[in-house]
Amino acid sequence: MTKIFHEIRDPIHVFIHLDWYEKKVLDSRPFQRLRNITQLALTYLLYPGATHKRFEHSLGVMELASRVFDVITKPANLTDEVRGLVPDLGNADALPYWKHVLRMAALCHDIGHLPFSHAAEEELLPKGWSHERLSRSLIESDEMRTIWKSMVPRLDAEDIVKLAVGARKAKDLQFSKWEAILSEIIVGDAFGVDRIDYLLRDSHHTGVAYGKFDHYRLIDELRILPSFEGSSEPALGINGGGIYSAEALALARYFMFSQVYYHPIRLIYDRHLMDFLSAWLAQGSLLAAGTFPIDIEGHLKTTDDEVNAAMRIAASDPHAPGHYAAHCIMRHCHYKVLYERDSQDAKVNSEPGAAIAKAAEIEFGKDAVRYSKPKVKDVATDFPVCGRDGRIQAAISASETLSKLQPTAMEYVFIDPQLKDRAKTWLDKYRDNILATAGEQEDQDHEA
């Protein structure tokens, strides 16, 4: 007899249940490919346990999305004001449809990821492409549409796309208030379950305990609320009783970024990987020259495995494209930190790291210097909180802890290890001069 429900053991959520259609997605080629895409790229070179894959993360996101959906649509958790703002909540017949869409969107939200979940997509994909756009192509592919069409009720691929990639990445699509809330469940800045799952999972696998927090309480206290008192726009917010778990989430994120995601050694391995990939892709032997493929068959053929195999060969062949970058990765002889952004330096130059990297390139040659400026991460404190009296407050008004959290700007300049001592001496001598001169040029007419 065909099994209707399936369950999968998971280290974070214990059991994840799938229905027959979800199992079909699980068994599809785009989803199975995620078994070979590491969640945290080369982070395992620093944290050896971080070898987990996008596959299990995507299952976790589906599980959490489902839990959030059940909580926020529970009649007892809805006020008349919210029902007025989101009329879809009154359509009981439509809710099961949207829950299916949400679960499928959660499953598919990462299927477009490049090998090693690589962040440097702008350099490695043709202009205008991103992993979200690839996810969208896959969700809308014939292979996946066959599954959506076979479902009862059949799912609209565009609905799945909206929830999987959100308004930020699906700029051509119009989102209703309801769709905006549902996409927020997956990709939202404050309480997106993508974020909740990766913090818990990455924390578990890296052994960095900072990423853990009471997500059970957090999810149980989530509510659809007006963005602010009297607002016509609903948002995913929280009951006052859940504010401590929301604080814990924000702190977990802060620590995981500073300790893991933006660890300088991880950042330099990312740069070495990008250098290797650029050189490897440019030779065009396996893939379209210069970038990762954007056609579905090409994308499905490209995983960490192909890149690892090529990197291993390149590391031992001095004539292979990307040899030196591959060597740095495979032999663990990464570039060393020459300069780290300093808040006082930033008072005379907005991007002191960029100025020093540019000067160092002139002094030591382009190949010897690498610059990294990871994106500033919003502390995501822009969500409404419902107090005991039913009044809506901004999160930073409701929580002193959240009001104290600040985003952090980071910049690093790395140098070839063989030049480290010379470069340090050089920097000590010229640092102030470089920063002041470059600072004076910031108001010039055009981008350098």
Place this chain on the structure above:
Amino acid sequence: MKHSQRAALLTLLNREMLSMGSWCGETHIQKATFFLQDLLGVDSGFEFILYRHGPFSFDLRDELSSMQAEDLLELATRREGYGPTYLPTPFSERFLERFPKTTARYLEQIKFVAGELGDKAVAELERLATAFFILDRECIVEVKPRAQRLVELKPHISLPEARMACERVDSLIERARPLMLEKEE
């Protein structure tokens, strides 16, 4: 426009908006920047889509976070109202002094936007900005169909409110005309 010049532009906008009595929460800055860029032609490079409370740019949201990280803006809490307000930091003025060209180039446009929108609440900003968005993106010039489209996109806005918003934004466009900049290459 360089990242630092864009930061200078927004620092100046924040200062001028506050001086005109604006609440200066994120929504206020979003709508003011939208008019500054898409109406007056100040090429700050943000992409606006129709989202919460009308035209919204995720890139601008990221930029505001960066500016907090760079000690150019800080969020202050208020007991009542829309939520937090963006305020300049003690460093902001010193930072602006390093950008005399950028400041001089766009000061008139910024003052105009601050003067026109500084006293507006979120609901009115949403109506005006969405009315302009429809005119600009969908080229619906006539007030009546534009107001209908506004209601279609934002059902919580009544038709008379939508009509009034379209008329007001048309008159705002006329006042802005002498200050409109040529698109930069």
